[in-house]
Amino acid sequence: MRVAGRLTAKRVFGKLIFARLRDESGDLQVSFEKGVTESPVADLEGVKFAKKYLDLGDIIGVEGEVYRTQKGEVTVRVHRFQFLAKGLRNLPEKWHGLRDKELRYRHRYLDLVSRPEALETFRKMSEILQWIRRFFLERGFLEMPTPVLQPVYGGAFAKPFTTYSHALDTTLYLRISDELYLKRLLVGGYERVFEFSRDFRNEGIDRLHYPEFTILEAYAAYWDYHDMMRLIEDLFHDAVVAFQGSETLEYQGRTLNFQRPFRRMDFVEALAERLGFDPLQAPDSQLKQAAEQHGVDPRHPRHRLLDKLFDRLVGDHLQDPTFVLDHPLVLSPLAKRHREKPGRVERFELFVAGMELVNAFSELNDPLDQRRRFEEQLALRKAGDQEIPLEIDEDFLMALELGMPPAGGIGIGLERLLMLLLNEASIRDVLLFPQLRPRLEE
RNA sequence: GGGCCGUUAGCUCAGUAGGUAGAGCACCGGAUUUUUAAUCCGGGGGUCGCAGGUUCGAUUCCUGCACGGCCCA
Numbered sequence: 001m002r003v004a005g006r007l008t009a010k011r012v013f014g015k016l017i018f019a020r021l022r023d024e025s026g027d028l029q030v031s032f033e034k035g036v037t038e039s040p041v042a043d044l045e046g047v048k049f050a051k052k053y054l055d056l057g058d059i060i061g062v063e064g065e066v067y068r069t070q071k072g073e074v075t076v077r078v079h080r081f082q083f084l085a086k087g088l089r090n091l092p093e094k095w096h097g098l099r100d101k102e103l104r105y106r107h108r109y110l111d112l113v114s115r116p117e118a119l120e121t122f123r124k125m126s127e128i129l130q131w132i133r134r135f136f137l138e139r140g141f142l143e144m145p146t147p148v149l150q151p152v153y154g155g156a157f158a159k160p161f162t163t164y165s166h167a168l169d170t171t172l173y174l175r176i177s178d179e180l181y182l183k184r185l186l187v188g189g190y191e192r193v194f195e196f197s198r199d200f201r202n203e204g205i206d207r208l209h210y211p212e213f214t215i216l217e218a219y220a221a222y223w224d225y226h227d228m229m230r231l232i233e234d235l236f237h238d239a240v241v242a243f244q245g246s247e248t249l250e251y252q253g254r255t256l257n258f259q260r261p262f263r264r265m266d267f268v269e270a271l272a273e274r275l276g277f278d279p280l281q282a283p284d285s286q287l288k289q290a291a292e293q294h295g296v297d298p299r300h301p302r303h304r305l306l307d308k309l310f311d312r313l314v315g316d317h318l319q320d321p322t323f324v325l326d327h328p329l330v331l332s333p334l335a336k337r338h339r340e341k342p343g344r345v346e347r348f349e350l351f352v353a354g355m356e357l358v359n360a361f362s363e364l365n366d367p368l369d370q371r372r373r374f375e376e377q378l379a380l381r382k383a384g385d386q387e388i389p390l391e392i393d394e395d396f397l398m399a400l401e402l403g404m405p406p407a408g409g410i411g412i413g414l415e416r417l418l419m420l421l422l423n424e425a426s427i428r429d430v431l432l433f434p435q436l437r438p439r440l441e442e
Numbered sequence: 443g444g445g446c447c448g449u450u451a452g453c454u455c456a457g458u459a460g461g462u463a464g465a466g467c468a469c470c471g472g473a474u475u476u477u478u479a480a481u482c483c484g485g486g487g488g489u490c491g492c493a494g495g496u497u498c499g500a501u502u503c504c505u506g507c508a509c510g511g512c513c514c515a
Contacts, residue, residue: 009477070476070477071476090467092452094453095479099455100453
């Protein structure tokens with residue numbers, strides 16, 4: 001048989017060598033024997049050549065016969081071999097692998113080469129991505145790529161990365177969201193669309209945040225947020241079953257239960273319960289006082305305080321998957337007004353393990369209301385909220401004016417979902433090549 | 443932005459109550475025909491993150507900086 005791989009172990013016994021060859025499928029032992037293994041060169045016997053010139057890290061191809069050693073291990077007795085690539089650098093330590101997180105992040109290839117667990121984690125990541133893609137395709141969603149470079153950024157609260165097109169002689173932004181483009185597709189006539197949207201937000205990095213990340217957005221015409229909740233329940237439940245083999249998931253030492261239905265909780269009621277007063281009726285002074293009391297910066301504008309207080313008092317503590325429902329209108333300029341609760345929208349967020357995993361609405365499709373809400377947002381921006389986009393996307397409003405069917409929409413924090421399914425504590429552990437500060441010597 | 447911790451050989455880590463450093467793996471040389479982190483003998487390899495300060499002398503003590511990790515904002 002013929003096989004190729006990287007040499008990851010080499011044990012020399014005089015006229016016999018055992019070596020381990022690793023390829024993507026795993027490890028295979030090969031042996032070089034005097035009188036059997038041909039030398040690639042004329043002036044040095046085969047085993048002597050292998051002893052002298054084969055190093056750990058080299059990639060070689062071998063040809064030989066399969067047998068079992070005295071200890072019973074399946075092994076290829078090498079008749080002929082050749083170098084396919086010479087490794088000029090030492091492999092990390094064979095027993096501990098690469099422990100230094102900085103080196104793992106900066107040189108992921110070293111991490112992958114030296115730790116089979118890392119190779120397995122990212123292989124599984126790829127399978128999860130395909131599984132999710134299939135989940136949407138099977139339900140009639142079309143995958144639609146939309147622009148990463150946008151003339152007006154919108155669809156979320158965030159500071160953008162700004163760039164410039166020489167060809168178009170105009171400023172462009174790396175998208176912070178693809179929401180307003182997928183909605184244009186609903187206007188155009190597609191009823192179910194989705195995109196793995198690589199988004200860019202020029203903000204801090206921590207366990208849960210990274211400037212370049214992925215939101216899986218999906219929109220379905222004639223659905224509302226209740227329909228979307230059922231879809232999300234199915235997605236999370238089925239993903240956990242598919243990749244864990246049960247309805248529970250071990251995450252960072254906790255057992256999370258994904259049995260349906262997930263718990264549901266009203267945003268305002270839950271927050272009121274923890275605060276001891278109604279946050280929507282309360283004067284600013286009372287909210288600021290509560291913020292101070294709970295370690296939230298009270299200088300945030302009122303609408304941000306609501307959001308931050310909720311995360312601090314409620315969201316951070318939600319372990320098993322929980323839908324938080326019906327947010328205050330001011331926090332959600334793209335969501336439809338609630339059909340019963342005044343001052344609220346039809347929206348949900350899914351929290352798991354204290355993380356916000358999903359954000360979803362019954363989408364606002366009233367162009368007049370949308371314009372009014374954008375203008376209110378603009379006023380908040382001018383009052384100092386830097387995370388609100390500076391400009392109104394007039395082209396998007398024009399699309400709405402043409403008529404967008406009522407729709408349900410979701411955004412899933414993809415890396416966070418991967419963190420859950422791969423049991424990783426930090427977003428950087430599910431990113432292949434996370435960016436770090438440049439080192440001076442490099 | 444703040445707090446704590448870390449940075450010593452290619453990797454994993456010791457260490458020096460201040461006198462310029464060690465181990466294992468890896469690498470080089472030797473022995474070895476059944477190993478599984480093989481073993482045995484020998485060898486080479488370090489601006490001890492960077493810059494100042496204290497000191498006769500700093501990798502070690504102090505300060506600042508850089509990079510990273512964890513936690514907080």
